Amino acid sequence: MPSKTSPGIYVAVLILAVIFFYPLWVLIIIAFVPTKYTFGVMYPIQLPLIITLQNVINSFREVDLVGPMIRSLEVAFIVGLLALGLGVPAGYGIAKLTARISNKLIAFLFIINMMPGLVIAIPISLYFYSLHLTNTVLGVALAQELVVLPLTVFIIMGGFRSLPRDLENQARVDGASLGSTFVRVLIPLIRVPILVAFILSWMTSWDEFTYAFIVAPIVPTHSTFPVTLYNYVSRNLPLQSATFALIATVPIIIMVAVFQKYLKGQYLSGGLVG
Amino acid sequence: MEVQEEPSIRDTFKMSRKYLIYILMAAPAIAYVIGLSIFPAITVIYDSFHVNGQLSLRNYASLPGYGLYPSIVNTLIVSVGALIIQVVLALAIAMVMVKPFKGSKIFSTIVIIPFGVSTIVSAFAFSLIFQNVGGFANGIIVALGFKPVTWFSSTLSDLGVVMFSDFWKNTPLVALILYGGLSSVSPSLYESASMDGAGPLSRFVHITLPNIAPLLSIALLVRGVSEFNIFALPLVLIGYHPLILNTLIYENYSTLATRPISYAAATVLLAIIMVYSILVLRIGGAKQYAQ
Incomplete structure (x- = not known):
């Protein structure tokens, strides 16, 4: 019989999931957020609040x-x-x-x-x-x-x-x-x-x-x-x-x-x- | 007598012919790896001991001048540090994965994906995260009200960034290996232990650790060897300063004049890896080749 799930496990799950997803998240932000919110500022934005496809389109054109x-x-x-x-x-x-x-x-x-x-x-x-x-x-x-x-x-x-x-x-x-x-x-x-x-x-x-x-x-x-x-x-x-x-x-x-x-x-x- | 002997000879002949077929089936693969690894390795070792066609130790004598000793130390620091980080994180993942909870499938997908991610992708992502000025990690740190960190400020901190960044791609493999061990432990063992008054730490030391010890040694062997081989990650994150063995090999290989130096350094790396594998196999008592 599996014992009842303790709420503590969800804290561990959340922390580990965030750690392991973050590097991918960073790539998504760089690719889909206008550069003025990423490379244009000292500290890049952490949430993709404004999304653009321009970076992707340009990338395909340039390289x-x-x-x-x-x-x-x-x-x-x-x-x-x-x-x-x-x-x-x-x-x-x-x-x-x-x-x-x-x-x-x-x-x-x-x-x-x-x-x-x-x-x-x-x-x-x-x-x-x-x-x-x-x-x-x-x-x-x-x-x-x-x-x-x-x-x-x-x-x-x-x-x-x-x-x-x-x-x-x-x-x-x-x-x-x-x-x-x-x-x-x-x-x-x-x-x-x-x-x-x-x-x-x-x-x-x-x-x-x-x-x-x-x-x-x-x-x-x-x-x-x-x-x-x-x-x-x-x-x-x-x-x-x-x-x-x-x-x-x-x-x-x-x-x-x-x-x-x-x-x-x-x-x-x-x-x-x- | 003769009547008995004849079939036995024929049997032996039949047996060896049967084995011949099996050996012939295995031969192409074995020949392939011999041709593409043993021969090249011998070439490198042979060339490293020769200067202008003469047997010589000159390549080795000049290795220290190219930074051999610090690069060995750096390689060891990165390897040991990265292994510790990966085992701790992998243990945490495996212990979570054996528990039933809502969303466990999504969780395991998220933590296993990096296993398939290219090392260069990983290196690039972490080069965006860790930047001396700006960058994603400092963004979080500053938002939390702390001072930004100069990640690349000393040899040790540079190596620290490399050993940490290595966790992403390589922890999943360790976690999957350890998960195999943890999932075979019956939950009732934990329950009866806790009824006997064993706390979480005591349960971990007395139940979890002994059960995963053999798999841990496998994970250490498999990962440890790959750890000595990291190349793309330091190349992107720290370049040639500080040097590790692989970047030392590549830096000298890419210039024709110093190519023999890279052969000597490669031979040193080969020797270190062989010693490490023998050590772990001896200590881990690896009669554990697939049965």
């Missing part, structure tokens, strides 16, 4: 917001799909190997996951330069794949391990080959881990800065949204940056709201379970 978003979309989908293409068979294979070998492989992937991004990104960009992959969508995607692949393998492997063993044997006894068992029986059963892995890869790629920054540095026509945003921020274009930051965050807000029930600690802790 390229659409191009970087489209490139980020392309990169994110390549990263997500490639993660599944490599991660689903790998997750299955590792789940089926003996514990001794699979634990070693998992420990190995775990160490890969800890490699400092900048340390890896720098030599990768030198390789990619000779392969003509720098400043390309594919190059950024291939580099970011490294960030998401270990987690994808963990999630998929966890999904396969949670399936009852008999199920697969049953399908094999019924005469199905490994390939068709895999595609017709197993894949549909782990659709939730597959979905979670795809969403997490997609979101990670959408936000990723370090690899994108090194592989496709600030070239206006080639960089992804976070790198382009960094460019606008460092060129001191706060209005355009706020508009851009908000628009790029909208898909994330929708995804979190829709897929919230799948965003669980067990999926996010990188293969470690309590």
Whole structure:
């Protein structure tokens, strides 16, 4: 039986909600309030009492917001799909190997996951330069794949391990080959881990800065949204940056709201379970 | 004898062929991460120990002149501080989330959204909040009748802004991990404890903490490593002053002449992260790879 909710909890809820919403709130104010109430005064207004669309319209006119978003979309989908293409068979294979070998492989992937991004990104960009992959969508995607692949393998492997063993044997006894068992029986059963892995890869790629920054540095026509945003921020274009930051965050807000029930600690802790 | 041996050999062969299929299925992913991380890492380490093709420690010898020691100290300060802030906030969120209350769904959406927000977006928002002159934080402080704060006034305060700003994107992950532990504690345990006269603090120490300890060590490991890797946030908020390890690496990487210095600094960062991971895995007793 859940005990009765104490009123104190609403105080905690309110404080935490305000703290966590405030940074977004700040961006909304900068983007939608006339500048004379934000940058025109010493202390910017805290409530959007007067609203304008002029900042947003000007931002679209002055800087390229659409191009970087489209490139980020392309990169994110390549990263997500490639993660599944490599991660689903790998997750299955590792789940089926003996514990001794699979634990070693998992420990190995775990160490890969800890490699400092900048340390890896720098030599990768030198390789990619000779392969003509720098400043390309594919190059950024291939580099970011490294960030998401270990987690994808963990999630998929966890999904396969949670399936009852008999199920697969049953399908094999019924005469199905490994390939068709895999595609017709197993894949549909782990659709939730597959979905979670795809969403997490997609979101990670959408936000990723370090690899994108090194592989496709600030070239206006080639960089992804976070790198382009960094460019606008460092060129001191706060209005355009706020508009851009908000628009790029909208898909994330929708995804979190829709897929919230799948965003669980067990999926996010990188293969470690309590 | 021969009759018995034959099937066993065939079995072994069948078994190893079966395993071969599994290994082949895992191979592309494993090869991918080896090719794109182990090889590059080896390149960096190798280059850091070479000057003009000769084995040399010169890059390392000149590292202190580029600010290695302060940058290590700064990185540690930011990492430890940020971890403490995130764990405290995450614990508060997780403890609220396990309680039933009206609007709990909206609450969890609000606190989880930052998890998906780009680090650059976060850095930009906090650069608007924390400004030495004006800015949103000082606006509130002045409205409440206090004197405005000079946020960027010393190395420590600069680092403080970075470690605080890091909470937004990264607390949700810690909260979700801790929530997994808290939600498995039966509420009746708390009820019987409070009937036995245990106060809130005693209940927290004796029931909550032991139950989340393993998950806390996981959160510390996962977040701790990423904390050493923060790059975009300090780059936007404080630039290259004060330096942390990652900005030191990038600053020297971006100039061709000092590129070997950045390789040496990168190797130092790699070593620190490896030591940290081994420490936490040993202390946290992480036989906790996915079972």
